[in-house]
Amino acid sequence: MAKVPVQFTLNGSEKAEFIESGTTLLNALRDKIGDTSPKGGCHQGTCGACSVIIDGELRLSCLTLAETCNGAAISTTSGLSEGGVLHPLQRAFLDTFATQCGFCTPGMIMAARVLLDHTPNPSREEVVEALSGNICRCTGYEPIIQAVLLAARSNSQNAA
Amino acid sequence: MALALQTFATVKDANVALKAAGTRYLGGGTLVVRAANEGNISVSGLVRSTDPALSAITVTGGKVRIGASVTMAAIARHPDLGTLARAARAVGGPAIRNMATVGGNLFAPAPYGDFAVALLALGATVSTDDGETPIETFLAKRDGSRAIVTSVGFTLPKVGDFRFLKVSRVKPKGISVLSIAAMLEQAGDGTVSSARIALGCMADRPMRAKAAEKALLGRRLDQDGIAPVLAAAGEGTAPITDPIASAWYRAEVLPVHLRRLLLS
Numbered sequence: 148m149a150k151v152p153v154q155f156t157l158n159g160s161e162k163a164e165f166i167e168s169g170t171t172l173l174n175a176l177r178d179k180i181g182d183t184s185p186k187g188g189c190h191q192g193t194c195g196a197c198s199v200i201i202d203g204e205l206r207l208s209c210l211t212l213a214e215t216c217n218g219a220a221i222s223t224t225s226g227l228s229e230g231g232v233l234h235p236l237q238r239a240f241l242d243t244f245a246t247q248c249g250f251c252t253p254g255m256i257m258a259a260r261v262l263l264d265h266t267p268n269p270s271r272e273e274v275v276e277a278l279s280g281n282i283c284r285c286t287g288y289e290p291i292i293q294a295v296l297l298a299a300r301s302n303s304q305n306a307a
Numbered sequence: 308m309a310l311a312l313q314t315f316a317t318v319k320d321a322n323v324a325l326k327a328a329g330t331r332y333l334g335g336g337t338l339v340v341r342a343a344n345e346g347n348i349s350v351s352g353l354v355r356s357t358d359p360a361l362s363a364i365t366v367t368g369g370k371v372r373i374g375a376s377v378t379m380a381a382i383a384r385h386p387d388l389g390t391l392a393r394a395a396r397a398v399g400g401p402a403i404r405n406m407a408t409v410g411g412n413l414f415a416p417a418p419y420g421d422f423a424v425a426l427l428a429l430g431a432t433v434s435t436d437d438g439e440t441p442i443e444t445f446l447a448k449r450d451g452s453r454a455i456v457t458s459v460g461f462t463l464p465k466v467g468d469f470r471f472l473k474v475s476r477v478k479p480k481g482i483s484v485l486s487i488a489a490m491l492e493q494a495g496d497g498t499v500s501s502a503r504i505a506l507g508c509m510a511d512r513p514m515r516a517k518a519a520e521k522a523l524l525g526r527r528l529d530q531d532g533i534a535p536v537l538a539a540a541g542e543g544t545a546p547i548t549d550p551i552a553s554a555w556y557r558a559e560v561l562p563v564h565l566r567r568l569l570l571s
């Protein structure tokens with residue numbers, strides 16, 4: 148099958164690849180570009196492990212075709228830390244033991260990041276709602292909710 | 308297996324490409340890419356249109372037109388569509404709502420398609436390049452439908468006239484056990500003067516509860532008034548059985564939730 152070009156920014160750097168038409172963004176990121184932070188859990192839109200941020204919106208990379216992302220700005224969890232320093236969300240996930248096997252974590256962090264970008268001081272209900280499309284089979288969710296609330300608090304302390 | 312995607316600026320050109328066997332229209336991807344990921348080999352090519360009209364919402368003089376590519380998230384946050392926000396937010400989690408489109412929801416098989424249930428209660432019309440079709444007719448014939456849906460249109464309900472409820476086992480978001488939407492108008496004395504009730508998961512696609520609608524006319528929305536409506540709620544239904552609930556369970560709980568909706 149003829150290959151098609153795709154071009155977008157991933158965590159701020161330009162990426163250009165030739166892919167088979169119809170390739171999902173998840174497969175393009177993981178297999179072509181080498182960003183394995185989005186995980187393929189169900190490939191059905193059910194688990195949220197593949198969540199990425201496309202032009203500021205949370206999306207499922209398993210159901211998004213890569214070639215529909217031409218010109219887009221894509222963020223994944225692998226782009227969060229800067230100079231070896233963890234992002235406040237990553238730090239909070241460690242501090243509250245919100246990651247166990249870790250499979251859901253990159254998707255959870257993307258969902259949390261979009262929430263905090265729009266709602267810097269969310270209520271518990273808003274956190275629960277923001278994470279409602281992401282499944283975790285390890286933690287029982289409570290530590291993840293606490294992590295997002297902790298990250299919000301440390302963000303506002305840093306901003307103060 | 309990868310699928311060739313063809314993108315067209317106009318719906319007209321996309322409609323021509325969609326005539327080829329094995330092609331499906333790509334909206335938000337939540338149905339068709341999922342089908343491809345599951346290995347559905349009946350899909351061999353995808354077609355989409357980037358026509359901006361497909362993404363427009365217009366509200367003029369109480370009439371609403373929503374382009375087929377408009378997402379659930381866009382409806383939920385639209386300042387003039389507050390009465391529908393609950394139904395739009397009932398679809399999936401935040402990521403799904405950023406992707407799932409109005410047009411796609413019309414084709415979503417039960418237990419999905421909660422927003423189409425709302426559209427059915429609203430008595431919406433569905434537009435394609437061939438013209439407008441009442442949603443009921445459209446849903447009945449959707450399996451054979453080949454023309455791209457361009458928009459849906461309806462009259463904006465008055466606050467309080469439109470009610471929506473979705474029941475799921477997982478909180479805050481889960482797949483439907485069932486969903487119910489109702490468009491009710493009441494006369495000055497409080498009796499119901501017109502009723503359209505739509506049910507999700509009570510058949511393979513959204514359906515009207517016509518016996519319940521009829522039983523509701525002239526009745527008050529109180530315990531005694533709705534008793535015959537609840538008795539008639541299951542008439543004509545053929546609920547689905549899936550991992551969420553059995554047909555028996557859905558039939559048992561339908562009157563319970565219809566009661567809650569009508570008394571809310």
Ligand code: FES
Nearest residue numbers: 188189190195209
């Ligand atoms: S892998 Fe995308 S939602 Fe599960």
Ligand code: FES
Nearest residue numbers: 247248283284285
């Ligand atoms: S940490 Fe294992 S699935 Fe969430």
